[in-house]
Amino acid sequence: MTSVAEILKGDRLAISRLLTEIENGTSEGKRTLNELFPHTGKAHIVGITGAPGTGKSTLVNRLAYEYRHPSRDRPPLSVAVVAVDPTSPFSGGAVLGDRIRMRDVAGDPGVFIRSMASRGSLGGLAQTTAGLVQVFDAAGFEVILVETVGAGQAEVDIVDLAHTTLVLEAPGMGDDVQTIKAGILEIADILVVNKFDRPGAKNTLRFLKNMLRQFDPEERYELHHGQRSPFPDLPITESEKNKPGWDPPILTTIATSGEGVSELVERITNHRNFLLSSKRWSLKEERRIKREMDTMLQRELLIKWRDSTSSTLYQRTLKKLVKREISPQRAVQFLLEGDQ
Amino acid sequence: MEKSQKKIKVLIAKPGLDGHNRGAKVVARALRDAGMEVIYTGLRQTPEMIAEAALQEDVDVIGLSILSGAHMALAPKILEEINNTGLEGVKIFLGGIIPEEDKPKLKELGVHGIYGPGTSTKTIASDIRKASS
Numbered sequence A: 001m002t003s004v005a006e007i008l009k010g011d012r013l014a015i016s017r018l019l020t021e022i023e024n025g026t027s028e029g030k031r032t033l034n035e036l037f038p039h040t041g042k043a044h045i046v047g048i049t050g051a052p053g054t055g056k057s058t059l060v061n062r063l064a065y066e067y068r069h070p071s072r073d074r075p076p077l078s079v080a081v082v083a084v085d086p087t088s089p090f091s092g093g094a095v096l097g098d099r100i101r102m103r104d105v106a107g108d109p110g111v112f113i114r115s116m117a118s119r120g121s122l123g124g125l126a127q128t129t130a131g132l133v134q135v136f137d138a139a140g141f142e143v144i145l146v147e148t149v150g151a152g153q154a155e156v157d158i159v160d161l162a163h164t165t166l167v168l169e170a171p172g173m174g175d176d177v178q179t180i181k182a183g184i185l186e187i188a189d190i191l192v193v194n195k196f197d198r199p200g201a202k203n204t205l206r207f208l209k210n211m212l213r214q215f216d217p218e219e220r221y222e223l224h225h226g227q228r229s230p231f232p233d234l235p236i237t238e239s240e241k242n243k244p245g246w247d248p249p250i251l252t253t254i255a256t257s258g259e260g261v262s263e264l265v266e267r268i269t270n271h272r273n274f275l276l277s278s279k280r281w282s283l284k285e286e287r288r289i290k291r292e293m294d295t296m297l298q299r300e301l302l303i304k305w306r307d308s309t310s311s312t313l314y315q316r317t318l319k320k321l322v323k324r325e326i327s328p329q330r331a332v333q334f335l336l337e338g339d340q
Numbered sequence B: 001m002e003k004s005q006k007k008i009k010v011l012i013a014k015p016g017l018d019g020h021n022r023g024a025k026v027v028a029r030a031l032r033d034a035g036m037e038v039i040y041t042g043l044r045q046t047p048e049m050i051a052e053a054a055l056q057e058d059v060d061v062i063g064l065s066i067l068s069g070a071h072m073a074l075a076p077k078i079l080e081e082i083n084n085t086g087l088e089g090v091k092i093f094l095g096g097i098i099p100e101e102d103k104p105k106l107k108e109l110g111v112h113g114i115y116g117p118g119t120s121t122k123t124i125a126s127d128i129r130k131a132s133s
């Protein structure tokens, strides 16, 4: 039995065990999450996405350190890290290597680092990442850094989870029109050119600046985001729509030395303040929680449907489909409405 | 779609000062290919760092690679630190060049399995699976 009280007071062993329960989808984990949920909503959730090798883990290490030991006049904040790495589709196993880069905050009781495998989920996060974040939130961690897999096209899942999304680019990663994907500008609240010590970094920066100049902030992902869910969002009021928006800044960092990281934390904090002052924080929260519910609803509906549908009907329909006697469209109709 | 379920979680750590981690990496990959989730922490881990990582990652198994010959100094310290975390039932495996005469002492301390160089990764994977079932 996981005690909610133990989590709320930040007991590390209890937290760690609960994270495992949630990752494994146990009823114990779900029950505890239900009880913890009213205690969430306080943390600043920051997503870090970008292609593998751009320096996400190294930067997370520096960000965590800067939050713990502010080089400017900021109070130190407690930090949880959730680092997601891909599950091998062949074996179902994974090598989670992000901790290698996160050594500077080792031994700090104000930091908790948890690695997780994506376990077959696409979109840059695991199905249970949001649950893990909720545990850290309830346990009182003030900042939660979420490192995505980084292998997907545009890893939009992180936008649903994070208040502030950083998109990392680095020189020498083939920084041209093909690899700096359309889509990243829509999801970035802050763009970061990391590895600014490497040759070609200035070109990457110039290129991104040009792209950003051509970019219409109205196309920002959060504005027409409801399309991802079949269920309509709560409407945005006219006054919300007309509020001045956020212009994503481009920052440069050298994560290996820590250069630019203090400035980056400053901007991340600014973004949080912007969200709070413009009421977008609550708007974002509203939509974030709604999307989580929608995703869960779709998942559970599928399970419910599967449990109530005979597997013979499924197999029979599949056979007809494979023989091309019926179209996929018809097949779905059979499965949902019966084979009349 | 893959259903989420209990996965065996293994922490692979290299305590001590020697700089070779090829063996540890090979084992990490082999365990991944055996369907396990392997947290790889890299070189020069202190006993405190290993215990902290084990606690935060809630692992079932810890694989230690010690080539420096310092196993008799390191293993007891690491086991003690892990006990201090309150984690229960974590199985410790040790890889490296361990002299025969040291093995009984290590087992007595609570080391679950000891593997010399050249041990088949299949053997290691199947031993881990048995130990954590």
Ligand SMILES: Nc1nc2c(ncn2[C@@H]2O[C@H](COP(=O)(O)OP(=O)(O)O)[C@@H](O)[C@H]2O)c(=O)[nH]1
Pocket: A050, A051, A052, A053, A054, A055, A056, A057, A058, A059, A101, A150, A194, A195, A196, A197, A198, A253, A254, A255, A256, A257
């Ligand atoms: N030169 C240089 N190398 C960096 C920098 N940041 C990260 N790296 C290196 O890039 C490699 C990949 O970093 P990692 O953080 O694992 O990237 P991730 O896959 O995005 O998490 C490592 O070898 C880092 O040491 C940087 O600012 N400059």
Ligand SMILES: [Mg+2]
Pocket: A056, A057, A058, A097, A098, A147
């Ligand atoms: Mg990484």
